[in-house]
Amino acid sequence: MSLLPVEQALEQIFSRIPAPTPETVPLAEANGRTLVAPLLAAHSQPPFNASAMDGYAVRAADFAEDATRSVQLVGVSQAGHGFAGTLQPGQAVRIFTGAPVPRGADCVIMQELATASDGAVKFSERPTAGRSIRPTGNDFRSGAELLAIGTRLTPYSLALAAAANAPTLTVARRPAISVLATGDELVLPGAALAPDQIVASNSFGLIPLLAPFASQVRDLGIARDDASVLATSLEQALAADIVVATGGASVGDHDIVQDVLKDLGVEIDFWRINMRPGKPLMFGTRGSTLVFGLPGNPVSAMVTATVFLLPALRRWLGDANPLGARLLLPLAEPLPANTARRHFQRATIETSGTGVTQVRPISETDSGHTSSLARAQALIVQPENDPGQPAGATVEVIPL
Structure with missing residues (x-):
């Protein structure tokens, strides 16, 4: 045979x-599971224009002719408690990171560039429109596909799902x-x-x-x-x-x-x-x-x-990449010639003195040698009848 x-x-x-086979699980139990239905955004993120800095929300047009002018402080906008009014010409609002940008404002100047006194504030740089503002939907828009079918969920993708307001996810049994x-x-x-x-x-x-x-x-x-x-x-x-x-x-x-x-x-x-x-x-x-x-x-x-x-x-589980991760890495030392059977050669992954990540074959090939397998961080995939490869040649690697 x-x-x-x-x-x-x-x-x-x-x-x-x-x-x-699909099943629905709570978000807290979904780590490592594989999606069989896409994650769609239930809202836009951020849901409003948000400040990217602690500082002051202003109208850039107020500084078109005089970058050093003072403007009147008329309120505060902070996360969870935005400024209720509309910013008028010549006004500013104290604002904190993540807080809604007041209506009428189109710029946030960080507090390190501001000098505030007697209910007014002025700046050491000219405010420009759009500065330090995260616009509505800057991260994602309502209805957008955030995670595709076949995605294996990680702590990072679960954080995204939570931000998208998804209490459950549909995953493979x-x-x-x-x-x-x-x-x-x-x-x-x-x-x-x-x-x-x-x-x-x-x-x-x-x-x-x-x-x-x-x-x-x-x-x-x-x-x-x-x-x-x-x-x-x-x-x-x-x-x-x-x-x-x-x-x-x-x-x-x-x-x-x-x-x-x-x-x-x-x-x-x-x-x-x-x-x-x-x-x-x-x-x-x-x-x-x-x-x-x-x-x-x-x-x-x-x-x-x-x-x-x-x-x-x-x-x-419906993983979009069933073979898993494969890398292409240079050899740290020569790879000997192979036989007519594909060789999955034990190897270590290391960083050279010049900062290059490379793979080093482990010379032991005995199938009962467990200590060499325990040392291995990867398998080099060596094709059938490969004549051998010199140091520096690129080879396919399965990370372990």
Whole structure:
């Protein structure tokens, strides 16, 4: 069986993902969620001409002939309590940042340029129309689309939604995910290790990686390499929207996850990808449930989750950019030649002495080498059969 190209595998996964299901959530619970309806401005912001400074609101025309003339102070405008009247020729109003500019005024002069005494004020610079005023709708206009469908909400976009007077937002329902580790050799962290055992680490990396995209991530622990035991655990896992199993997805004598999944009615789409680390990645479906069988080696598990699972989750949520952020950065040192499989090379991101941000490959490529993955801040995407690249060459990077 030939190895499936990365892009083709992603296309097959994406083709199985349902359209986002909308739900409405309070603004305070929307961080990290993905919009399935646009955010429209319910009003203009600011809703009035507002002062950008503490100072004095005046009529610029009053100073056309005499920039040094004094004008009479007739009131105060402050946030929440604007000046009620209309400014007349020869008058000024004391004003504070964010306060409404009085009717008749067309300029605000900052207080550092003003000298006030005996109920009058004059300025060291000539007032000009429009100075230090935020006009109505300067930020956004009523009815404008402020956030598009597919936007993943951040604290910054939530501040915008609040300013637009939106108490709720319509976002995509997040999937429920089950995570299951498999293998007779695995024990939980803290256990005493027998000579033939290793500590299970995959679930402890995958669960926090996936949790921001999920309504819940259920940890089903470790299933032994026994068909009946594995079938019981996988049947429980299949109650979720997405199943993520690690280990046992290849075709060795003890790799029985595929066979058990088939017996449970899972249709296998593919199970070998033209990439390293992570060739034995399996994907299938049972009904609307997506099933991912990740490699057991911890680096392979985390890399395949980054390259395939996270894009699948973003697509599930309707994210406008399901592949996530990709950067183009110069190499801090040469990148060795690649094999016929696409290489997702561990790397660090650093700033040179001249202030240039660059990426440095980590030479370790073993798929079980967790300490190098923990050091990595990015994956360099090295194409198949790449001859190698010199220092300074620009490469594609997936930030971690």
